[in-house]
Amino acid sequence: MENRHEFIDPYALLRTHGMRATPQRVAIAGILLRRPMHVTPQDVYETMSKRFPSISQNTIYLTLAHFEEAGLVHRFHISGRTVFDSNTARHDHAYCRHCGKVVDLPSSDIEKIPKQITSWKVKSESRIWFGLCPACKKAGVIPG
Numbered sequence: 001m002e003n004r005h006e007f008i009d010p011y012a013l014l015r016t017h018g019m020r021a022t023p024q025r026v027a028i029a030g031i032l033l034r035r036p037m038h039v040t041p042q043d044v045y046e047t048m049s050k051r052f053p054s055i056s057q058n059t060i061y062l063t064l065a066h067f068e069e070a071g072l073v074h075r076f077h078i079s080g081r082t083v084f085d086s087n088t089a090r091h092d093h094a095y096c097r098h099c100g101k102v103v104d105l106p107s108s109d110i111e112k113i114p115k116q117i118t119s120w121k122v123k124s125e126s127r128i129w130f131g132l133c134p135a136c137k138k139a140g141v142i143p144g
């Protein structure tokens with residue numbers, strides 16, 4: 001799995017992507033881009049509001065959308081949640097229906113594009129495996 005953001009200074013990263021490096025943006029980049037991770041805007045808000053008590057959820061959301069536009073993160077939707085992923089390499093996910101854990105997987109190589117979308121300009125493709133993670137399975141959770 002790619003880990004290209006490691007050791008990169010968040011300030012320099014924003015500047016090389018043509019973004020103004022405001023203290024809030026640098027802090028959000030610091031949370032997200034040091035290692036591959038999955039976060040919801042709410043997760044980022046909770047962490048950020050400790051350091052920046054006046055920051056709004058909207059600012060967080062707009063910053064994440066900006067990062068997505070700059071190619072620093074990917075966005076996907078799972079079980080009604082919006083998740084931002086700082087692993088931008090092509091990959092699949094496993095999602096635990098009980099505890100909400102999301103795990104990166106190597107992408108299942110679907111060589112053949114389904115014929116219904118051959119005339120599309122496909123930008124990305126990813127697969128989500130749903131089930132119970134080992135901890136939930138061991139705890140005897142009944143799959144929902």
Ligand SMILES: [Zn+2]
Nearest residue numbers: 096099133136
């Ligand atoms: Zn679980």
Ligand SMILES: [Zn+2]
Nearest residue numbers: 085087093104
């Ligand atoms: Zn991921």
